[in-house]
Amino acid sequence: MIRRTILSAAAGIAMFATGANAATTLEAVKAKGFVQCGVSQGLPGFSNADDSGNWTGIDVDLCRAVAAAIFGDGSKVKFSPLSAKQRFTALGSGEIDILSRNTTWTMTRDTQLGLNFAGVNYYDGQGMMVPAGLGVKSATELDGANICTNTGTTTELNITDYFRANNMSFNLVAFEKADEVVAAYDAGRCDVYTTDRSGLAAQRTKLTNPDAHLVLPEIISKEPLGPVVRQGDDQWFNIVRWTLNALINAEEMGITKANAKSRLAGTENPAIKRLLGGEGKFGEELGLSNDWALNAITAVGNYGESYEANVGPNTPLKLDRGVNALWNKGGILYAAPIR
Amino acid sequence: MRQTDKSDPRSTSSISSDAYVRETEAPYLPPPPSEVGIKGWLYNNIFQSMSDFSSPAASMRSLLVAMFTVFVFYFFATQLYGLVDFALLSAVWSDADGVKRQACWTVEQGGSLPEGWHGACWPYIFAKTKFILFGAYPLEDLWRVKTTYLVGSLLLVWVLIEPLPYRKLASLLLLVVFPMFATLMLTGGGFGYSQTTVGLYTLLGLALITLRRLGIAGRLTGVFSDLASVSGIAGWTLIFIAAFMAIIGHDFGLTNIDTRDWGGLLITLVVAITAIVASLPLGILLALGRRSQMPIARTLSIVFIEFWRGVPLITVLFMASVMIPLFMPEGVNFDSLLRALIGVTLWQSAYMAEVIRGGLQAIDKGQYEAADAMGLTYWQSMRLVILPQALKHVLPGIVNTVISVFKDTSLVSIVGIFDLLGATQSTLADAAWSSPVQSPTGYLVVASVFFFFCFGMSRYSIYLEKKLDRGH
Structure with a gap:
C-alpha cells in the first residue's frame, strides 16, 4: 500500500490499480496473505487491545476464525481500528475485508449502504442503570428523569422513542465520550445512565460504588450485532456467515478448541x-479446504468459549449468556445446520 | 519622592563658615534589610500593596487586596495539592499481586483501598506504556523506532545548541538525510521502485540544476532566465525525491511494518514533525506567492490559502480518510496515515503562510528597494535581505502555529489513527484495568506529555528571540 502511495504522492504520478481489484475478495485475501478486519477503537469485551497491544474480544475472535478457516492460521489477520463514522466507508472502499465492529444490523444499513450482514454474533439491547438509592424498580417510574447518554448514537433516539411511547417527560444530558457520561452519572448529574447493556456492564466498574447501582429489567431496543461484508461477493459473504455458523454449531455439538481434533x-x-x-466437501464449496471449520474452532474455540473468555461471567464484564445462549438452552442462538 | 530640602547646604549659594561640609565620601552601605532577601521580596511583591492604612479608603483597599491575595493563594495551594496528592501522594504505584484493576479499587468496589480514595493508578500506565508510546508496533522491531528517536534527538540537539561545531552539516543531515533514514527505519523500506524512475528523476533534476547554473552564468535570455531562477530549487527537490525513492526502495532486509500498527506518541511525533518541517518552506513559498506581482502565482496562492484556512482540520481529515477512498478505483488504497499527513501539512502550511506574510508586510519598503538597488535578483533579495528579518519578526507567531499543530495532531484519532491521545483513550477501553481513576490517570499522562513538548518549544522560541534580538 504505502509503496504505491509514497510513489504517487512524492512523484505526482497518478495511482495505478493493480490486478487486485478484478479478483474476488477471497482471491485478494489469499494473495496478500491476511484478512484485514475492521474493529472498534476500543470496546471492552468486543474489540480492544490488551496490555501487549494484541486485539482481543468476541468481534476479534470472529475475524481470527475467518482467517483460520482460510489460511489454517488464526494469526493471519490484521486489524484496523475504525471510528463509527468511518466504518462503512472503510468496508465499501476495500480498505478492510470484514467489518466486525459491534455494528447493529438494521434495514437501512443492509439495504442502502451496499453492505450485507453475515449474521449476528451478539444480541444486545439498550438498557438503563439507576442508583439503587433512587428506589426505582422499573423504567416506567422514570417520569421526569435526567438521562445521561452519548451524543449522536441510536441510544439517543431509542430513549426518546421509549419515553414518548410511554408518555413520560425526561431531560437528556448527552456527552461525546463514554468516560464523560460515566463521570457525569457518577457525580449525580443525572438519574439514569443508558446505553447498550453490554456497555453498561463494562462501564459499571468505573463507578465509585458499583454495587449501589442497578440495571433496570427493561430492554428498550433490539441491537443485533454482527459481522458485515461488501455486497456483491457472495462467496466471501458465505465464508463469513458459515464460519460464524460453524462456531455456534460447534458449541451445540460440544466441540471445543481442545477436543476438536x-x-x-x-x-x-x-x-x-x-x-x-x-465427510463431504463443504469447505471446497466455499472455496476453502475441507477442514476450514476445524481450523476456525482450534484457533478461537467455539462460540461459547469465545463468549466466556471475553464477556462472560468470569471476565470484567460479567455478562450472563441471557438471550445469547443456544436455542436449546433458553437463548435465541440458532445456527443453520451444515449438511 | 525626592523633595528639595530648604536646609540642604547645596541649595544655598553661599556657604557660611560654620556650615557642615563633608570632606570624605560617604561609605557605601548595604541596602536596608527590608529591601533585600526574602523579606524585601515579600514586602515589595506582596505586602506593599496592602500596607497602606493612612486613610479609610486606603485601608479599605488594602483589606480587599489582602483578602483577594489570601483567596488566590488558597485556591492555587488547594489545586496544586490536589494534583500532587492525586499523582504522587495517594497514587497506587505497584500491582504486586497482579490483580490489575483491583489494585486500584476501593473497598466499595471490592478492592482494598479505603473508601473515598482518589489517586492515580500507575500500574495501569506501566502496563500500557508500550501501547501509549508505540501503539501496536511489533515488539521485536521496537529497536528501529528507538534508534530513529535517538538519531533524531541527537541531531536536533546538535542543531539547537549553539556552541557545537558543524551545525550547518547537522541541519543538512537533519533535514535531508534524517527523513529518509526515519522513513526507512519506521516502514521497513524495500518498496522496490524501478531504477528507471529513479534515474529519470535524477536526470531531470540534474538538467534543472544545469539550467540554473547557465542562468547564473548569464547564458540565458528571456523566459529561460526567468525559469532558471526557480529551477535550482526544483532540481534539488527532484534529486532529493530520487534519493528518497532509491533508499526506501532498496531492500535492507527489514520487516515491513504497516502504518496501521503505528500508534501512540510515535504517531503524534511523526504527524507533528512532518507537518511542521514541511509546512515552513511551503508556507514561505505561499506567502511570497501571495505578495508576488505575478497574477497567476498570486491567485493560486490566495485560493490555496483561503481554501485551506476556510475548512476546519476535522473536515480535512474526514475528507482524507472517508471521501478519498471512495474516489479511488476499488482495491487501490492510499495509506491512511499518509493521507492524514498530507491533509495536516497542507492545512498547516496555509496558516504558516499567513503568519509569514505578516512578517513580510512588517518589513520597510526601503529594505526591498535597497536590495533591488544592490542589483540582487528577487530570490537573492528574499533570501539574503527580506526573509531573515521577516522570519525573525514573526518568530512568536511561527512557534505559536507550531505548538498549535502539535496539539491538533490529536485530531487524527477521529479517523482511526491512534495518536498519543487516541492510543491512551483506547487503553481506557480495556476492562481489565477499569476503575474510576483509570481515565483521570490516562488523561493526566497525555496532558503531561503534551505539556512537556509544547513548553519545550515555547522556551526554545524565547531563547531564539533573545538570541536574534538586535535591539532595534
Whole structure:
C-alpha cells in the first residue's frame, strides 16, 4: 500500500490499480496473505487491545476464525481500528475485508449502504442503570428523569422513542465520550445512565460504588450485532456467515478448541464429521479446504468459549449468556445446520 | 519622592563658615534589610500593596487586596495539592499481586483501598506504556523506532545548541538525510521502485540544476532566465525525491511494518514533525506567492490559502480518510496515515503562510528597494535581505502555529489513527484495568506529555528571540 502511495504522492504520478481489484475478495485475501478486519477503537469485551497491544474480544475472535478457516492460521489477520463514522466507508472502499465492529444490523444499513450482514454474533439491547438509592424498580417510574447518554448514537433516539411511547417527560444530558457520561452519572448529574447493556456492564466498574447501582429489567431496543461484508461477493459473504455458523454449531455439538481434533478422529456422528471436514466437501464449496471449520474452532474455540473468555461471567464484564445462549438452552442462538 | 530640602547646604549659594561640609565620601552601605532577601521580596511583591492604612479608603483597599491575595493563594495551594496528592501522594504505584484493576479499587468496589480514595493508578500506565508510546508496533522491531528517536534527538540537539561545531552539516543531515533514514527505519523500506524512475528523476533534476547554473552564468535570455531562477530549487527537490525513492526502495532486509500498527506518541511525533518541517518552506513559498506581482502565482496562492484556512482540520481529515477512498478505483488504497499527513501539512502550511506574510508586510519598503538597488535578483533579495528579518519578526507567531499543530495532531484519532491521545483513550477501553481513576490517570499522562513538548518549544522560541534580538 504505502509503496504505491509514497510513489504517487512524492512523484505526482497518478495511482495505478493493480490486478487486485478484478479478483474476488477471497482471491485478494489469499494473495496478500491476511484478512484485514475492521474493529472498534476500543470496546471492552468486543474489540480492544490488551496490555501487549494484541486485539482481543468476541468481534476479534470472529475475524481470527475467518482467517483460520482460510489460511489454517488464526494469526493471519490484521486489524484496523475504525471510528463509527468511518466504518462503512472503510468496508465499501476495500480498505478492510470484514467489518466486525459491534455494528447493529438494521434495514437501512443492509439495504442502502451496499453492505450485507453475515449474521449476528451478539444480541444486545439498550438498557438503563439507576442508583439503587433512587428506589426505582422499573423504567416506567422514570417520569421526569435526567438521562445521561452519548451524543449522536441510536441510544439517543431509542430513549426518546421509549419515553414518548410511554408518555413520560425526561431531560437528556448527552456527552461525546463514554468516560464523560460515566463521570457525569457518577457525580449525580443525572438519574439514569443508558446505553447498550453490554456497555453498561463494562462501564459499571468505573463507578465509585458499583454495587449501589442497578440495571433496570427493561430492554428498550433490539441491537443485533454482527459481522458485515461488501455486497456483491457472495462467496466471501458465505465464508463469513458459515464460519460464524460453524462456531455456534460447534458449541451445540460440544466441540471445543481442545477436543476438536480428537472428536473428529473418534466420532461416527455424521453431523460432527460434516462440520469438521471428515465427510463431504463443504469447505471446497466455499472455496476453502475441507477442514476450514476445524481450523476456525482450534484457533478461537467455539462460540461459547469465545463468549466466556471475553464477556462472560468470569471476565470484567460479567455478562450472563441471557438471550445469547443456544436455542436449546433458553437463548435465541440458532445456527443453520451444515449438511 | 525626592523633595528639595530648604536646609540642604547645596541649595544655598553661599556657604557660611560654620556650615557642615563633608570632606570624605560617604561609605557605601548595604541596602536596608527590608529591601533585600526574602523579606524585601515579600514586602515589595506582596505586602506593599496592602500596607497602606493612612486613610479609610486606603485601608479599605488594602483589606480587599489582602483578602483577594489570601483567596488566590488558597485556591492555587488547594489545586496544586490536589494534583500532587492525586499523582504522587495517594497514587497506587505497584500491582504486586497482579490483580490489575483491583489494585486500584476501593473497598466499595471490592478492592482494598479505603473508601473515598482518589489517586492515580500507575500500574495501569506501566502496563500500557508500550501501547501509549508505540501503539501496536511489533515488539521485536521496537529497536528501529528507538534508534530513529535517538538519531533524531541527537541531531536536533546538535542543531539547537549553539556552541557545537558543524551545525550547518547537522541541519543538512537533519533535514535531508534524517527523513529518509526515519522513513526507512519506521516502514521497513524495500518498496522496490524501478531504477528507471529513479534515474529519470535524477536526470531531470540534474538538467534543472544545469539550467540554473547557465542562468547564473548569464547564458540565458528571456523566459529561460526567468525559469532558471526557480529551477535550482526544483532540481534539488527532484534529486532529493530520487534519493528518497532509491533508499526506501532498496531492500535492507527489514520487516515491513504497516502504518496501521503505528500508534501512540510515535504517531503524534511523526504527524507533528512532518507537518511542521514541511509546512515552513511551503508556507514561505505561499506567502511570497501571495505578495508576488505575478497574477497567476498570486491567485493560486490566495485560493490555496483561503481554501485551506476556510475548512476546519476535522473536515480535512474526514475528507482524507472517508471521501478519498471512495474516489479511488476499488482495491487501490492510499495509506491512511499518509493521507492524514498530507491533509495536516497542507492545512498547516496555509496558516504558516499567513503568519509569514505578516512578517513580510512588517518589513520597510526601503529594505526591498535597497536590495533591488544592490542589483540582487528577487530570490537573492528574499533570501539574503527580506526573509531573515521577516522570519525573525514573526518568530512568536511561527512557534505559536507550531505548538498549535502539535496539539491538533490529536485530531487524527477521529479517523482511526491512534495518536498519543487516541492510543491512551483506547487503553481506557480495556476492562481489565477499569476503575474510576483509570481515565483521570490516562488523561493526566497525555496532558503531561503534551505539556512537556509544547513548553519545550515555547522556551526554545524565547531563547531564539533573545538570541536574534538586535535591539532595534
